[in-house]
Amino acid sequence: xxxxxxxxxxxxxQTLSIPPEIASALPRNGKATVLLCIGMDPDDTxxxxxxxxxxxxxxxxxxxxxxxxxxxxxxLPEFTSGGARVDLANREALYDVMER
Numbered sequence: 435x436x437x438x439x440x441x442x443x444x445x446x447x448q449t450l451s452i453p454p455e456i457a458s459a460l461p462r463n464g465k466a467t468v469l470l471c472i473g474m475d476p477d478d479t480x481x482x483x484x485x486x487x488x489x490x491x492x493x494x495x496x497x498x499x500x501x502x503x504x505x506x507x508x509x510l511p512e513f514t515s516g517g518a519r520v521d522l523a524n525r526e527a528l529y530d531v532m533e534r
Contacts, residue, residue, distance in 0.1 A: 438456055440452070440453050440456045444472075450468075
């Protein structure tokens with residue numbers, strides 16, 4: 435899960451404004467869970483920001499700089515399809531087989 439944090443002003447409307455730099459980093463479609471923190475104590479906000487910054491300095495750096503060790507992967511499965519029943523280059527014949 436990827437988290438994004440930003441501040442926005444509440445305007446009494448049913449929509450929230452997302453800052454352009456945040457919006458450009460979001461996927462074009464999909465679902466997101468929104469968590470609103472309203473009326474937070476400024477001291478709590480400062481503490482939360484400091485904890486997040488500490489995470490970025492320590493933990494994230496460790497994750498990003500940790501060497502990736504190659505894993506042994508199982509072989510890909512093999513199968514036989516019983517042979518082609520139609521020439522895939524012949525579009526009309528392919529449509530005929532698909533409609534059966």
